[in-house]
Amino acid sequence: MEARREAGTDVWSRFYVNGLGYNSDLMDATIRRAVLADAPRLQRLINDYAGKGQMLPRSRQALYEHVRDYLVAVADGIVVGCVALHVSWEDLAEIRSLAVAEQSQGSGIGAALVRAALEDAQELGVRTVFALTFVEGFFLSLGFRPVDKSELPHKIWQECVHCIHFPDCDEMALTLDLTA
Ligand SMILES: CC(C)(COP(=O)(O)OP(=O)(O)OC[C@H]1O[C@@H](n2cnc3c(N)ncnc32)[C@H](O)[C@@H]1OP(=O)(O)O)[C@@H](O)C(=O)NCCC(=O)NCCS
Numbered sequence: 814m815e816a817r818r819e820a821g822t823d824v825w826s827r828f829y830v831n832g833l834g835y836n837s838d839l840m841d842a843t844i845r846r847a848v849l850a851d852a853p854r855l856q857r858l859i860n861d862y863a864g865k866g867q868m869l870p871r872s873r874q875a876l877y878e879h880v881r882d883y884l885v886a887v888a889d890g891i892v893v894g895c896v897a898l899h900v901s902w903e904d905l906a907e908i909r910s911l912a913v914a915e916q917s918q919g920s921g922i923g924a925a926l927v928r929a930a931l932e933d934a935q936e937l938g939v940r941t942v943f944a945l946t947f948v949e950g951f952f953l954s955l956g957f958r959p960v961d962k963s964e965l966p967h968k969i970w971q972e973c974v975h976c977i978h979f980p981d982c983d984e985m986a987l988t989l990d991l992t993a
Contacts, residue, residue, distance in 0.1 A: 842920075842925070844929045845885060847880050847895065848880070851880075851883070851885055852877055854892045855883065855892070856872075858894070868910065869909075884896050884930060886913070886926055893916075894911075895910060895911070896909075897909040898934055900937065902966060905969075906941075906942050907943055908944040911927065911944075930942075941988050943989075944957060945969075946987065947985070958988060958989070959987050965986055
């Protein structure tokens with residue numbers, strides 16, 4: 814991956830191209846790290862989908878505590894998407910809280926957010942990134958591969974008890990090997 818940050822800033826260029834074949838022409842947003850002031854917007858974005866059972870809800874407190882995990886996509890000055898990279902173990906991290914506002918979907922923003930999170934993961938020394946998701950096709954298009962849930966450490970299921978789908982969950986587990 815060759816996601817570039819603009820010199821002297823913490824912003825990824827909208828024109829980056831990386832080894833996973835991202836088509837930058839589709840995206841019209843800038844990706845930057847979240848700041849505390851983004852929390853209300855993040856909460857609305859995430860919890861709207863959580864209300865439909867598509868992802869886990871996030872409290873304002875959790876967003877503040879984990880703000881450094883989050884990246885946001887901004888278009889015309891508005892946060893239109895977010896993703897979190899949560900480190901689970903010495904070599905393992907999870908893509909969480911991935912959401913793109915409905916009116917901004919289908920423009921490559923979701924893919925760009927995940928790619929930026931993967932760039933972060935590589936810088937941290939993470940070897941494997943995983944996602945638990947209902948949008949398997951989205952992650953497959955980014956090079957993730959399905960895995961049996963039993964291959965992931967038990968520790969990662971702690972959050973599941975908070976989910977409306979627990980214990981009859983049909984989320985897929987997918988991983989991406991960053992060392993390949
Ligand atoms: C899933 C989501 C983040 C995708 O964001 P997006 O900006 O619309 O996605 P992109 O435009 O970057 O799409 C990238 C690729 O994934 C594919 N894709 C997008 N959504 C998909 C879906 N729901 N199922 C299968 N494939 C999907 C696109 O067709 C595209 O493929 P291509 O590169 O071959 O053209 C967005 O639909 C969303 O926020 N959904 C609701 C919340 C949710 O389900 N979050 C995931 C929790 S793990």
